[in-house]
Amino acid sequence: MDNQRDRKENRAALPLVLPFVLVYAALFIYPSLQMLATSFTDGALTKQGAWVGLANYERLLSDRGFGAALRNTLYFVALTVVPGTLVGLALAMVVNRLRGYWQAIALSVFFVPYILPVSTVTSIAYLLTDSPNSPLGGLAQAANGTTISVWSSAAWFMPSVAVLTIWWTVGFSVLLFLAGLRAIPKNLYEAAQLDGAGRWAQLRWITWTLLKPITILVLTIQLILQIRVFDQVYLMASQSPSRSATVLVHYIYSVAFQRNQAGYASAVAVALFLIVLAFVVLQFQLLRIRRSK
Amino acid sequence: MSGGLGRRWDLGGLALWVVSLVLVVLWAFPIFWAVFATAGPADATTGFFRTYGNVLFNTDLGRWYLNSIVTSGGVTLIVIAISSTCGYAISQIEFTGRRMLWYGILGSFMIPVQALIVNHFFLIYQWGLLNTWLGVILPQLIAPIAVIVYKQFFDSIPQELGEAAFLDGAKHWQIFLNIYLPMNWGVTLALAIIVFIGAWNAFLWPFLAVTKPEMMNVTVSIAQIRSYGVSGLAAALMAGLPVVVIYLLFQRRVTEAVTLSVAEKDDA
Numbered sequence: 001m002d003n004q005r006d007r008k009e010n011r012a013a014l015p016l017v018l019p020f021v022l023v024y025a026a027l028f029i030y031p032s033l034q035m036l037a038t039s040f041t042d043g044a045l046t047k048q049g050a051w052v053g054l055a056n057y058e059r060l061l062s063d064r065g066f067g068a069a070l071r072n073t074l075y076f077v078a079l080t081v082v083p084g085t086l087v088g089l090a091l092a093m094v095v096n097r098l099r100g101y102w103q104a105i106a107l108s109v110f111f112v113p114y115i116l117p118v119s120t121v122t123s124i125a126y127l128l129t130d131s132p133n134s135p136l137g138g139l140a141q142a143a144n145g146t147t148i149s150v151w152s153s154a155a156w157f158m159p160s161v162a163v164l165t166i167w168w169t170v171g172f173s174v175l176l177f178l179a180g181l182r183a184i185p186k187n188l189y190e191a192a193q194l195d196g197a198g199r200w201a202q203l204r205w206i207t208w209t210l211l212k213p214i215t216i217l218v219l220t221i222q223l224i225l226q227i228r229v230f231d232q233v234y235l236m237a238s239q240s241p242s243r244s245a246t247v248l249v250h251y252i253y254s255v256a257f258q259r260n261q262a263g264y265a266s267a268v269a270v271a272l273f274l275i276v277l278a279f280v281v282l283q284f285q286l287l288r289i290r291r292s293k
Numbered sequence: 294m295s296g297g298l299g300r301r302w303d304l305g306g307l308a309l310w311v312v313s314l315v316l317v318v319l320w321a322f323p324i325f326w327a328v329f330a331t332a333g334p335a336d337a338t339t340g341f342f343r344t345y346g347n348v349l350f351n352t353d354l355g356r357w358y359l360n361s362i363v364t365s366g367g368v369t370l371i372v373i374a375i376s377s378t379c380g381y382a383i384s385q386i387e388f389t390g391r392r393m394l395w396y397g398i399l400g401s402f403m404i405p406v407q408a409l410i411v412n413h414f415f416l417i418y419q420w421g422l423l424n425t426w427l428g429v430i431l432p433q434l435i436a437p438i439a440v441i442v443y444k445q446f447f448d449s450i451p452q453e454l455g456e457a458a459f460l461d462g463a464k465h466w467q468i469f470l471n472i473y474l475p476m477n478w479g480v481t482l483a484l485a486i487i488v489f490i491g492a493w494n495a496f497l498w499p500f501l502a503v504t505k506p507e508m509m510n511v512t513v514s515i516a517q518i519r520s521y522g523v524s525g526l527a528a529a530l531m532a533g534l535p536v537v538v539i540y541l542l543f544q545r546r547v548t549e550a551v552t553l554s555v556a557e558k559d560d561a
Contacts, residue, residue, distance in 0.1 A: 013388035097309070108541075230496075235516055270408075276405050
């Protein structure tokens with residue numbers, strides 16, 4: 001009887017589940033396994049290669065290009081994750097202070113960049129900065145005597161892309177923080193005011209304390225997102241010294257598509273995979289420790 | 294009169310107001326400047342209609358729009374179709390391997406798809422789908438988050454509804470189509486909007502899968518004509534216009550969907 005029921009349920013579920021499972025198996029599981037397998041070969045982009053054992057991974061350890069890409073990625077993560085989260089919190093508080101129309105306008109102003117395609121954003125950034133006639137170029141000239149070409153300077157490149165990234169994506173964090181701020185009961189602030197707590201004390205002891213879980217969530221999402229950065233770095237990097245502008249995904253791309261070494265590129269991809277995984281596991285552990293306290 | 298102005302006018306409040314205003318202006322400035330720069334008659338030869346007319350009629354913008362609409366629309370339709378059915382089955386049917394599938398989906402949403410570009414390219418090349426719409430669509434179909442959201446919403450529908458229909462002899466796919474899906478149109482709309490915007494804005498994969506200019510998505514092609522100065526900027530703004538219009542039309546749905554997708558992840 002039970003068996004029969006099971007079979008009936010399975011027959012009902014199959015057509016509903018199958019399309020997703022097929023797509024998932026063909027386009028996610030299979031390529032993932034293939035990535036692992038390719039990383040042990042010397043394959044080219046459109047040609048399977050011969051087994052080379054751990055050679056690709058040994059090469060990874062002594063590859064300066066990979067080291068630079070890893071450092072640049074971590075630098076970019078450092079420049080965007082915490083600063084971006086803090087800016088998101090600040091902007092959410094700006095929106096939360098406003099009422100009615102003003103609130104809707106401010107939220108739109110902060111959120112619209114996030115909706116834009118990366119190429120639109122980078123085009124704007126280029127023309128905003130690239131010549132003495134452009135607003136930021138003009139500003140730099142007035143302050144400095146000469147325009148700084150931030151996109152072709154090794155020192156300025158990453159910080160500039162970080163500023164661009166925060167401007168572009170902060171709307172997402174603003175939304176999450178705003179939801180958190182709205183969930184804080186108003187009477188907490190009223191009670192604190194009656195007790196004589198100033199603005200700073202209210203911020204420190206009510207807002208900040210109650211927003212901690214959301215802050216951790218935003219930080220995690222930002223971290224996972226920014227480690228895989230590619231689009232805006234690649235699009236802004238066409239003028240820059242490549243070493244200082246290559247991030248991990250960019251390195252995978254150039255090894256595979258420009259040098260045609262799919263085997264080695266897969267090893268880099270596996271490394272990226274493991275780095276993201278390590279961050280995720282670490283973060284879950286931290287959350288568990290926090291919860292068990 | 295806005296409520297914000299009715300607050301206490303002490304010095305700290307004033308400072309906060311100034312800072313808020315500066316931040317809003319700072320954030321709005323780049324887009325306003327870009328629109329202004331493409332519209333304003335910087336010299337006699339340019340001007341709004343000339344610049345945008347040039348972009349519309351002297352480039353392949355129409356063709357690129359078409360590519361973007363077809364591929365993003367395709368991604369959206371397929372993702373919604375396969376995720377809603379799968380979400381329903383996981384939520385409502387006790388089939389073999391259900392838990393395994395659910396944990397597989399939960400575990401995969403953080404995996405960096407970007408790491409798979411090399412093998413996606415190999416696969417799409419083997420299938421002969423480079424430079425085709427389908428080739429652009431396929432690797433973008435991995436969207437575990439849509440299944441997760443659907444499953445959670447279907448879970449919260451009272452069991453009795455489905456059971457009553459079941460006793461009346463309805464099949465699962467009928468219950469899904471006639472009860473569960475219609476009760477969650479709002480979720481479907483919200484998910485469809487963010488999947489569409491995400492696919493429209495996707496850069497890396499459409500950039501790799503297509504090398505022929507006439508098959509490029511608008512977001513990929515405009516990156517190539519960026520150097521054309523004001524016309525390039527106008528084209529860039531045109532590429533973003535559809536998603537901004539969608540956002541302005543469905544503002545509440547978009548913000549809802551964004552927070553929704555994260556809240557569900559948090560629970561998981």
